[in-house]
Amino acid sequence: MINPYSEEPDTKYIKIPVNSKACPRIAGKPYFVEFRARNAASWGHTFVLFGKLGGGNSFASYKVAGLHPKGGPSEYTLGIWMPVPAETGPSDGDIDEQFLAAKFCVPLTEAEYNKLVPYIKKLQSEHSTWHGAGYNCNSFGMDIAKFVGLDAPNPNMHVPQELIKLLAESNKNRPHDPVGKENSFF
Numbered sequence: 473m474i475n476p477y478s479e480e481p482d483t484k485y486i487k488i489p490v491n492s493k494a495c496p497r498i499a500g501k502p503y504f505v506e507f508r509a510r511n512a513a514s515w516g517h518t519f520v521l522f523g524k525l526g527g528g529n530s531f532a533s534y535k536v537a538g539l540h541p542k543g544g545p546s547e548y549t550l551g552i553w554m555p556v557p558a559e560t561g562p563s564d565g566d567i568d569e570q571f572l573a574a575k576f577c578v579p580l581t582e583a584e585y586n587k588l589v590p591y592i593k594k595l596q597s598e599h600s601t602w603h604g605a606g607y608n609c610n611s612f613g614m615d616i617a618k619f620v621g622l623d624a625p626n627p628n629m630h631v632p633q634e635l636i637k638l639l640a641e642s643n644k645n646r647p648h649d650p651v652g653k654e655n656s657f658f
Contacts, residue, residue, distance in 0.1 A: 495577035503585035506577040507613055507639055509632035510565055516632035518613040519566055536562035537592050539612035541602045552604035560596035574636035591619050610635050
């Protein structure tokens with residue numbers, strides 16, 4: 473079996489270690505996907521971290537996926553009105569904890585994780601444009617949330633910070649380890 477995660481983060485923007493203290497540790501679920509919102513000069517940004525949980529309050533390994541305009545502020549401004557070229561990996565500020573506005577972490581089994589990674593890669597290959605009023609970072613993140621079986625709020629009705637808080641709230645009573653279900657999300 474191919475192990476889809478690597479020990480090295482796939483990002484050029486790492487500024488400080490990423491803290492994982494809000495991710496529940498559940499036996500048999502050593503992997504995770506964490507939905508995050510960060511502050512920005514505009515409304516903010518929604519993205520996910522995914523990888524393997526580590527000891528203490530850190531992740532053993534992780535990657536970042538999120539949809540954002542390729543380029544700078546002018547591409548972002550234009551993208552509010554019309555689709556613009558996009559990137560689907562990390563963006564500046566994603567891993568800088570001082571900008572973190574909200575997060576919701578879901579522990580995963582190895583089987584769940586091994587299904588999630590190809591899905592994220594599929595989303596990354598399918599979405600080459602960003603549109604503020606169409607398919608944007610919120611849409612990208614909520615597609616991943618739905619894939620892992622979460623109740624996802626409407627992505628275009630909320631700013632990122634509010635969206636992730638609503639995602640957490642609407643899934644707070646979701647069982648983390650259903651009895652008799654090894655593969656609870658898929």
